[in-house]
Amino acid sequence: MASSSSSSSSSNLKRNCHVFLSFRGTDVRNNFLGHLYAALDQKGVHTFMDSEELRIGEQISPALMEAIKGSRVAIIVFSKNYAASRWCLEELARIMECKEQRDLKVFPVFYKVEPREVRTPRKSYRKAMATHESKFGKDSQEVKRWEKALRDAGSLSGLEFHEGDEAELIKRIIKELSIHLERTPLHVAKYPVGIDSRVQQVISLLENETGDDDVLMVGLWGPGGIGKTTIAKALYNYIEKDFQGTCFLERVRETSNESNGLVSLQEKLLSQILSHRNLAVYNVDGGITLIRERLCCKKILPVLDDVDRLAQPDALAGGGHWFGQGSRIIVTSRDKHLLTSHGITCVHEAKTLSDDEARDLFCRHAFLDRKKIEIRRDLIDRAVHYANGLPLALQVFGSFLCGRKEPAWESALRNLSKSPDHTINSVLKTSFYGLDDKAREIFLDISCFFKGKRIEYIKEVLDNCGFESTIGIEVLIERSLITNENGYLQMHDLIQLMGKDIVIQECRNDPGQRSRLWLFEDVSDILCGDTVKFVYVNVATYHFSYYTNLKISMEIFCDH
Template sequence: MRDRAATRPDTKHFEEAHQTSSPLMAASSELKGNYDVFLSFRGMDVRNNFLGHLYAALDQKGIYTYIDSEELQKGDCIKPALMKAIEESCIAIIIFSEDYASSPWCLEEVEKIMECKEQRGLTVFPVFYKVDPREVRTPRGSYRKAIKGHERKYGRDSEKVKRWKKALFDTGSLSGWDLKDKVEADLINKIVREISMRLDRKLLHVAKHPVGIHRQVVKLESMLNLESRDDVLMIGLWGQGGVGKTTLAKALYNDIFKGFEASCFLANVCETSKDSKDLVHLQEKLLSKILVGKELTMFSVDGGINLMQHRLCHKRVLLVLDNVNDIKQLNALAGGREWFGKGSIIIITTRDNHLLTVHGIDEDHIYEVKTLVNWEALELFNKHAFVRSKEIVIRRDLVDSALRYANGLPLALEVLGSFLCGRREQEWESALNKLAKKDNEKEIFLDIACFFKGRSIEYIIDVLNTCDFDTTIGVEVLVEKSLITKERKTVQMHDLIQLMGMNIVKQECHDDPGRRSRIWLCEDVCDVLSEEMVSFGGLNTDFTLLL
């Protein structure tokens, strides 16, 4: 009797345990609001003047704003609809006018707004409309008179009034806008620019299935010491291609970016900085994201360095430099800690551990991103392999074979799972046999992944035929299996599939390249040749060199 498992073998309990309780997923959903801005105010005079103009300016910019349609003076308790609107907003603006604190309803709003600020990261801005901020904090003037009235009504030791006073103090202490003698139109323009900038700082897409990410984010946050404002911290995320460095950096960025004055995620730096002109463009992009609304032009990398040092040295920023492969990139984009304000955090992802050391990052702040543990690999594979095939039955030994082949590498699990998705058991068997057991196609596949991607079909056939391969048929089989493609007489391979092939070779001997079947990195070639020459034993002829 064969061992069978339907659709998602042995994973039901994994999904129930991890989908419903993932803090990472919960955090993402909490930060999504139905409204961009919630406006809290008091009185028809405010509504018909300042508030009306502010609402119109926000609406003109496409900023979805909640404003209560009723006068806020009916009853003592804030209605549930307003509570819900506050909870579903990204930003709250409180317009403190002279008569604001006389309304218990408004004070309930302030209390709720500050509660949401603490619990879910709601951004709060006070506007002091013809009142001094000290009147709100202390309270003084009309605010003191209003609080005294509430104490007479609810009792001097009323817990409710104490909560209101604390909410007023906390809100009045926040950075906001004071109208005073300013022109209202100018202040409204300034508020709309700030709100637009805040809303532009949105969550990054992490992954369709962020399996195994949350536990690593927790580890990283323990390294960051987010409460400290005394120094600038640089950390490195290091690991092999396809292991999830970028995904992890995005998740970490999403978790912490709201705690910084400004933030920037520069994706795939190595691909977008082929020469010095590209680096200048990246410097401009970095500054434009951090200094919103500033049009800055640079003409050289050195000029960009000087400008970044001057403009960023007093700002607490979060900067992610993703996929860095050259020290020149780091020198141009984050050359030193003194470039940034105290409390800033710079995160660098790379495949080159030594690059981080050269840049002065100590071992305690270098995090190795490793492959997924067994149950995580199974969960991720199943999410890609069985997403549209609820009724298909697949033997567990075939699933295990695919998992062994991917060896915990997230991108390999995604590619292989997607390739097998919707296929029947016989097709799984055939595909896995072709990929892992039939030497002819397997060896050709690995050679193309390590050496020949982008080379002409004629050249590949000529070289591999000298190794006694049936290359013509082997290439056709790989095309049929969607592992390679033919484009303009060249052989191409998706980056993810190439990474999977390279990873298969690396796993032959993780720590000793000389014991692998293929070597394609120059540094590995030099190391192996040096070791072989010193050993006097001659070169190991069991591996292939790309020279």
């Protein structure tokens, strides 16, 4: 083990280290190791070096295990007395286990020893293992485990150094590391609550759907703010090491709407996967041909995030035959029909957070300081309930309420019940504005009048009003705006609030100028000022009454 270095707490080690250094301090502490660590630090490589003096007891510490698991590369400096330390051997065994289980990159440096001395073992390594056998027994499982780790690690390709300039050796190590560390993991979320379990669900889907050599396209589907992009980023980080080339294309919808947007996305896809910085694409059709020709033999992982038109995946990932065996194409969209139209049969629906997850995420954003302001539990419950498991809403509400006192919480929650948050509303409205005019009308009717009603009843009313409700409702379900729950139409509370807000914005100060009314008070105010006779439509259901061009729910009269 070694002296010096990281004093980070175990909570900060996970996924924070680029490189884990395993070494015997008495051999390399005062020369080679110090220079190597300084060179890595100068290159911005976060390196964990364990301190031999800090070891207590017989077991490898949880903090050390977290450091190994969280690192992307492990450098093992095999020196003359490395195997004499049982701690070094235990550390080595854990590193090799992570290599098998988590695909940790292991890079051995044979410092004044030969690889065969390590793997056979011979010379000082044979002497050290004989000492361990004498202490623990020749048939000890622990000793056998160490021997296997030495054999496996000593068989890996690495760098040898016997005599000469150590600075040159360090340069070679840095050069080799740059290859492994070139791909930078994506930032997933400030607080990735519930993400790991959702990533595992998608991975299970991938494993069940196809063999390792098949090309598979996977869709992540759900409404805005549900966490599709977050899941896609975490999934990308988890599996990207298995591919020859990777690319995460964010905001495909926004970018493709710009001038030459699809062409720029094609260029980015090719340049990231092929590591060509100046690969030019002149038009979409040319880009399609170039992608197929250059990537047909490569095992790649492209992620197309926030797709809303079929032309986008058609231009970027037209079909499985475009790419090499084992490729995985991940596409996120709010439109399930778009995914299936592109031939994606493996579609995972992103779900809202559970109650415990929602509370956890909200509180992480609302109470950053451990010495948090005391807030009544019922106010926290109201905020969490209002977000209804939508990660975006939990994040926005929590951040907005952070540091505020109870009166401000009460005021904010009252305001939110009347008017939706602008940030959340703008995300949700994207799906609404992607609808055609008739689908928009059906959506607004459901938002204002029909949430929680039987589908047959809703269709009967809408059909009698001149709508083609069957296809309209199907489109809304595909766009993640409504759901069919055992024959009843439901929608997320914030999506319903968004729909009602669209109607309110038609004329904020005069309800009579809006297209729909659902509050008794608004209807009563209008009736008191006008005696024009009502024309009842669809008498069989008595759900809509038309007052000039105004839709009014008849149920409000029944309730009052």
